[in-house]
Amino acid sequence: MPQTLKACAPPPYPMAPTMTPVTRFIRESAEVFTFDLAPECATPFAPGQFNMLYAFGVGEIPISISGDSQSPERLTHTIRAVGPVSAALGRLKAGDQVGLRGPFGVGWPVEEAKGFDVLLIGGGIGLAPLRPAIYWLLRHRAAYGRVGVLYGARTPEDLIFGAELEEWRRTPDLQLRVAVERAGPDWTGDVGYVTPLLSKLRFDPADAIAMICGPEVMIRATALALEDAGVADSRIFVSMERNMKCAIGHCGHCQFGPLFICKDGPVHRYDRVRSLLAYREL
């Protein structure tokens, strides 16, 4: 944590956002963008946690933090423009302000994973919430066994964090496989669904922890594939998404059976949610 930034005091009103400037804006793909926020005080967060971002006059949405948890003076978020709020956030530029609340929720089990092989599987924008965990693992590489990252996207043009993917591909002791659903003739990487690539990673299923983030249909399929490979369901962690509003477990919008995604998650142990995932009503 930088010495120049004092720690934030607990917010007096948890629903009140703090005006926070955008310091950098990056277009990742046609629909996805990344921006950095510079909070006035240090805002420590754990990989996998999220913030509530308020686009003034439009609304507030939960967005996972996609930056490095070792640099809490800079809060990075990667967003796909799919609705009015995310589209409004996508029109911001450096110097503009957003409302910030957070961080919230339970993140990835990076401490619990020490000593294990670690598999991180992201689909689409789901790589963004995993990126802080990847940073963490690389920074503490000696504490973990084999590390593998699988990333699935629609097309090569939809891949996010392109420069980092290339860097990770060259990183010793990091297995990276990227699959797109369709590609032009110039693409020489994998084409197909992301789950079958599990068989291409080297890991010991008996001593592996997996972290999955992506569309729920992909989460279910990937968790089953991991189980088929021998990974215990108690060692599979999934990041869930529901309609979050207050982010502190008061409003109930994100209730998922007995759980609240905002405060019990968004990262959940798969064995604790797998039965709930079968209910379409939830």
Added chain:
Amino acid sequence: MKDIADLLRHHPFAEGLDEETLALVAGCAKNVVLQPGDYLHREGAAADSFYLVRHGAVALETFVPGRGAFTFLTVKSGEILGADWLIPPYRSSFDARAIELTRAIAFDGKCLRGKCGADPRVGYEMMKRFIPPLVKRLQSARMQALGMYDAANA
């Protein structure tokens, strides 16, 4: 120098296959080497072969006029390529193009169909090896068809 039975024996497809059956089906096989850009088969052409990829990568493609060729699946080392030889009218549904130097075992589909028909035990052994990857590819194709990555946010 390895003969075709040796090459076959070391491919995951042949795992658990008894020597007699292995020698029988190896009689339908030959070793092939493809340079990047070589086509294994073209859409609409006779599907008279299937392949066990030993090393390399092959793109399955379809051509969209005005937009070019689209790859929807890559088949890599240790995997099988080709299913159209199994069902009449034995016609290739897509283009298959090597995207890197590729070494494969090519089977004559008609030869193998004949041996499977003559000995149902051989046919069953082959079916046990073909059905799992085909079903997995069907499952994956369904997921791809859903376009699921479009809907998610973080």
